[in-house]
Each structure stands twice: as C-alpha cells, then as structure tokens.
Amino acid sequence: MRIEVRQQGGFAGLRRPAIVVETEDLEPGAARELEALAARLPAGGPPARGADLMRYDVLVDDPSGRRTASFFEPDVPETVRELLRLARDAGRRHA
Amino acid sequence: MQSSCRNPIFCVVPPYVLSQVARRGTEKQREWALRTLNADTTIRHARAVNAKARGRKGAVEGPDALAAAAGPGIRNRIIWNAENKWEVSGLKRVRDEDDGPTGDAAVDEAFDGFGVTWDFWQDVFNRDSIDDENMPLRGVVHFGKDYPNAFWDGRRMAFGDGDDEIFLRFTKSLDVIGHELGHGVIEDEAGLEYWGQSGALNEHFADVAGIMVKQRKLGQNADQADWLIGAELRGDEFDGDALRSMKAPGTAYDDAVLGKDPQPDHWRDYVRTFEDNGGVHINSGIANKAFYLLATNLGGKSWQAPGRIWYDALRSPQLTTTATFRQFARLTHRAARQRFGVGSDQAKAVREAWADVGVRWE
Numbered sequence: 323m324r325i326e327v328r329q330q331g332g333f334a335g336l337r338r339p340a341i342v343v344e345t346e347d348l349e350p351g352a353a354r355e356l357e358a359l360a361a362r363l364p365a366g367g368p369p370a371r372g373a374d375l376m377r378y379d380v381l382v383d384d385p386s387g388r389r390t391a392s393f394f395e396p397d398v399p400e401t402v403r404e405l406l407r408l409a410r411d412a413g414r415r416h417a
Numbered sequence: 418m419q420s421s422c423r424n425p426i427f428c429v430v431p432p433y434v435l436s437q438v439a440r441r442g443t444e445k446q447r448e449w450a451l452r453t454l455n456a457d458t459t460i461r462h463a464r465a466v467n468a469k470a471r472g473r474k475g476a477v478e479g480p481d482a483l484a485a486a487a488g489p490g491i492r493n494r495i496i497w498n499a500e501n502k503w504e505v506s507g508l509k510r511v512r513d514e515d516d517g518p519t520g521d522a523a524v525d526e527a528f529d530g531f532g533v534t535w536d537f538w539q540d541v542f543n544r545d546s547i548d549d550e551n552m553p554l555r556g557v558v559h560f561g562k563d564y565p566n567a568f569w570d571g572r573r574m575a576f577g578d579g580d581d582e583i584f585l586r587f588t589k590s591l592d593v594i595g596h597e598l599g600h601g602v603i604e605d606e607a608g609l610e611y612w613g614q615s616g617a618l619n620e621h622f623a624d625v626a627g628i629m630v631k632q633r634k635l636g637q638n639a640d641q642a643d644w645l646i647g648a649e650l651r652g653d654e655f656d657g658d659a660l661r662s663m664k665a666p667g668t669a670y671d672d673a674v675l676g677k678d679p680q681p682d683h684w685r686d687y688v689r690t691f692e693d694n695g696g697v698h699i700n701s702g703i704a705n706k707a708f709y710l711l712a713t714n715l716g717g718k719s720w721q722a723p724g725r726i727w728y729d730a731l732r733s734p735q736l737t738t739t740a741t742f743r744q745f746a747r748l749t750h751r752a753a754r755q756r757f758g759v760g761s762d763q764a765k766a767v768r769e770a771w772a773d774v775g776v777r778w779e
Contacts, residue, residue, distance in 0.1 A: 332566035333593065333647070334584075334660050335698025337676065371571025373600040373611055373619060376564075396505045396560075396570055403503060 323357050323384040327409045331377040332395075340379075341413035348412055356412065359405040360384075366391035366402075378406055490539055493546070493553040494531045496524050499560045505575055508557065523558040523588045527576060530594030531556060537595070537630045538602070541720050542728055547601035554598065558588060567593055569600035582654045583674060589649040591634060592627035596646065599626025606731050608738045615739045616697035621704035625727055628663060629720040639712035639719050645669065663709045666702025682706045684742070684775030703774050704742060711770035715763065722763050726753045746771040747778040 328340040345353040360382045369375055376395040380402065381388065393402055497508040498521070511524050518525045531554040538544040546552045555573035564577025567587035574597040576587040587593055600623050603609055609619040624646055632642045646669075647660035657670020657678070666680035680702030681688060687703065688696045708727065712719040729752035730736060736748055750767045757763040771777065 331693055331698075333568065333587070333596070333698075334565065334675070335679070335693045336565070337679075337692055369570075371604065372569055373604075373623065374566065374568040374597065375570070376566050376568070395566070395568060396503065396575065398503065 323353075323360060323382065325356060325360055325383075325405075325409055325413075326379075326381040327406050327413070328379045329376060329406075330379070331375060333374040336376075341409055343409050343413040352408070352412060356405065356408050357384075359401055359408070362401055363389055363391055363405070364399050364402065366393045368392070369394040369397065378402070380405065490545060491551065492532060492535050493551065494528055494535070494556070495553055496528050496556045496558060498524065499557050499575070501559055501562045501578075503561045505557050505560070505570060505573060521558075523576060523578065523586050526586075526588035527556040527558050527574075527594065530588065530591050531598070533591060533634050534595045534598045534630050537633055537720070538598075541629075541633070541724065544602070547598060548605045552601075558586075567597055569597045569604075571604065574598065574601075579650065579652065582652045583672075584655065585650050585652050587650060590631075590647050591649075592624075592631040592646050593650065594627070595630030596623045596627030599623035602626065603731065607736050607740075609736075609740065610738050611694055611697060613695035613697075614700070614741045615737075616694050617700035618704060618740060618742065618745050620697045620701035621708070622727065622731060624661065624663060624701060624705055625708050625724070629724050632718070633720050638717060639709075639723075640716065642719070644709055661698075661702070661705070663702075663705040666706050680705075682774065703776070704745070707746070707770045707774045707776065710773050711766055714766050714770065722753075722757065725756065726763065726767060729756060742776050743778050746776045750778070
C-alpha cells in the first residue's frame with residue numbers, strides 16, 4: 323500500500339512536500355498499523371467556515387483502488403491524526 | 418410569540434434598564450440582570466428586529482446573547498488552554514475578562530492582544546467586537562504540539578506554540594492576533610469566500626486589519642512602519658524578515674525549509690494554483706501592496722483615511738461573497754468618493770494605488 327500525506331496552508335500559506343510511504347518497505351507491525359488506519363480513512367471535506375486552517379491531504383493507493391481525502395484543522399479525526407503522525411515518522415521526504 | 422413572564426419583576430424592568438444593571442451593577446446585580454435578559458425572549462426578538470433594521474445578517478443567539486446584553490463596548494475576552502491537545506473545545510478556561518495575568522506568556526499575550534484589537538475596532542470604527550454585537554473574543558492557546566499556525570475557525574481563534582526553531586509561538590505578533598480577529602470581522606460583514614480572488618481579498622483584509630492594529634498600538638505613521646506581518650514569530654532558523662511584507666510582497670523570506678516568499682506584487686503575476694485554496698495567502702500580496710501604496714502616498718496613519726475607505730468597501734452591500742480584485746478595487750474607489758468627495762485626493766490616491774499594481778476597472 324502506498325500512502326502520501328501532505329500538509330499545506332495555514333497562516334503562513336505553507337507548502338510542504340508530500341511524504342510518501344510504501345508500507346511494504348516498513349517492518350510488518352508498523353505496516354499493519356498504518357494500513358489499518360488507511361483502510362478506515364474517513365471522507366474528509368472542506369470546512370464550513372474559518373480561515374488560515376491547516377490542510378492535510380491523504381492519498382491511499384492499493385490494489386483495491388485509490389482514495390483521497392482532505393482534512394482541515396481543527397476537524398481532523400483522531401484516526402487521521404494518528405495516520406499523519408505514523409506516516410511522518412515512517413516516510414521519507416519526497417520533493 | 419411566547420412570553421416567559423414567570424417572575425413579574427423580570428417583565429416590568431425594560432431590557433435597556435437591565436442592560437444598565439448588567440453593565441454597572443454589583444456582581445450580584447449583574448448576575449441577576451444577565452440571567453433575566455437571557456431568560457427573556459423579548460430581548461432576543463428586539464435584537465433580531467434591530468439587527469434587521471440595521472441591515473445585518475441576524476441576531477446573536479445562545480450564550481453570546483447573554484454576553485451581548487452586558488452592554489456595548491464592554492470588553493469580553495476568554496482564553497482556554499489546549500495543553501498541547503488538538504482540540505478547541507472542552508478545554509480548561511484559564512483567563513476571563515476580570516482576571517489578572519496568569520504568568521503563561523501565550524495566555525497573557527493572547528489576552529492582551531485581544532484587548533488592543535478590541536479597542537482598535539471600538540475606537541477607530543465604533544465597532545462593538547467582531548460581530549458589532551459585543552461577541553466575546555475567544556482564544557485557544559497551546560493548540561497542538563509544535564504547531565506552526567494560528568487560525569480562525571468561525572467561532573474562536575486558536576494559536577499554536579510553533580516548533581521553536583523556525584516558528585515561535587503565534588501569540589507573539591500583535592499583527593497576527595489582529596489578523597485572526599480580522600477574519601471574524603470579514604466573515605461577519607462580507608463573507609468573502611475563502612477561495613481564489615475573493616479568498617485572497619479575505620486574506621488581504623485580514624492583513625490590513627492586523628497591520629493597522631499594530632501601527633496604531635505603536636503610534637506609527639505609514640512611512641515609519643515596517644509593514645511586516647509575523648516578524649515576531651521568527652525562530653533562530655527562520656531565514657527572512659517576516660512571513661509577509663505588505664511593502665514589498667515576495668521579499669519576506671527565502672528559507673531552506675519554507676522556500677521563498679511566493680507573493681506577487683502586481684496583477685500581471687497573479688498566481689493560478691490549486692494550492693493554498695487557490696493561492697489565498699499568495700495573491701493577497703497584490704492588494705497588500707496597493708494598500709501600502711495608498712497609505713504612504715496619502716501620508717499619516719494607515720487606519721485613518723485608508724482604513725476607513727477599506728472598511729467602507731468591506732461593508733458595502735455591493736461587495737459580493739465571490740468578489741474579484743477588480744470589483745473590490747472599484748468599491749474602495751467608490752467609498753473614497755462618497756466619504757471624501759468625488760475629486761478628493763483620497764479618491765485619486767485610491768485609483769493610483771490600484772493602477773500601480775495593475776488593477777483597473779474602466
């Protein structure tokens with residue numbers, strides 16, 4: 323499974339490069355954990371109101387297909403927060 | 418129409434008297450008056466009618482109605498501590514209007530910055546808080562962990578602590594606090610959609626609000642000010658002067674991690690992108706430069722003629738939620754003519770400032 327996460331926006335209009343993780347490159351425990359979170363990726367969606375919100379884009383690509391979702395602070399579900407954290411830890415920078 | 422007249426005295430005392438009690442009475446009297454005002458649906462009805470009569474979008478509901486009843490112009494600030502959680506509600510309430518300093522720099526900076534900003538809107542534009550209805554200013558500090566951001570979520574402002582290397586805590590800059598509160602005013606008055614040109618105008622006006630708050634606090638004339646946004650947030654590893662420069666968009670930073678300041682300073686360089694909500698923090702530079710040019714060409718204080726013109730344009734019924742730069746520019750020109758005269762220096766300077774950044778409307 324391939325997972326890409328990307329953080330952008332906020333007050334500074336940040337443009338961070340995407341972090342790309344191939345779960346087959348990870349040790350099995352970490353891979354399973356990430357894959358389980360990615361399999362349960364919620365739908366996400368644009369915020370109703372607000373400004374300067376940080377945005378997190380997630381792309382999940384596996385044999386069953388490709389899914390994307392975007393989340394805006396402060397409405398980032400706990401499972402997504404964990405997925406972002408694990409992906410950042412595991413991922414290599416991909417410019 | 419429902420009447421909630423269980424205790425006769427609540428119904429005998431007219432709402433405006435209760436408001437006076439709420440404002441001037443002792444602690445006990447205040448509590449009583451506020452409870453009464455809140456219980457009485459008639460005041461809400463009156464507020465709704467007043468709001469309609471004033472051409473506003475609606476009356477204050479719920480807890481804000483209670484606070485609003487405390488009376489116009491009374492500052493009301495509330496700060497919560499997120500304690501590094503990624504939450505904006507259900508948090509520890511750490512400082513209220515009548516409380517003294519806590520010793521937590523982020524709490525006290527947010528509180529003080531809210532106070533300066535509240536006074537700015539009240540004194541300069543006779544605006545009673547974000548919604549002109551005495552809405553409490555709500556702030557959440559220590560949001561998230563190492564979080565390099567401040568945002569407005571439609572109800573409150575949240576401030577991160579930064580990573581301490583590139584960014585320090587976001588309460589350090591008064592212009593950042595003024596910017597976030599500015600988003601509240603913009604949302605309330607104009608509802609500029611946060612995408613593309615209208616989104617860039619939204620960001621632009623928030624920067625204008627923030628910079629005016631800072632310059633007024635410092636007592637600066639337009640030509641004495643640095644016109645930098647977020648200069649105080651810079652950590653040791655931040656390579657640049659600030660996050661944005663209204664004076665010279667595109668020159669604020671050139672950093673190994675953040676890249677180079679992407680702001681254009683002229684319409685011909687407008688950036689078309691799907692990133693950053695269609696470049697809202699990028700293309701705002703064009704309008705920022707126009708405001709800077711106007712303020713320095715006119716001389717004096719940015720929050721006087723230039724700020725008044727911009728605020729008039731924001732409040733114009735003709736400003737749509739999807740306004741373009743050209744439409745907004747035209748409304749600023751119209752506002753200058755209406756307020757200062759058709760052939761006034763101010764109106765001419767507005768036209769010239771927009772023309773200098775390539776925005777023309779006829």
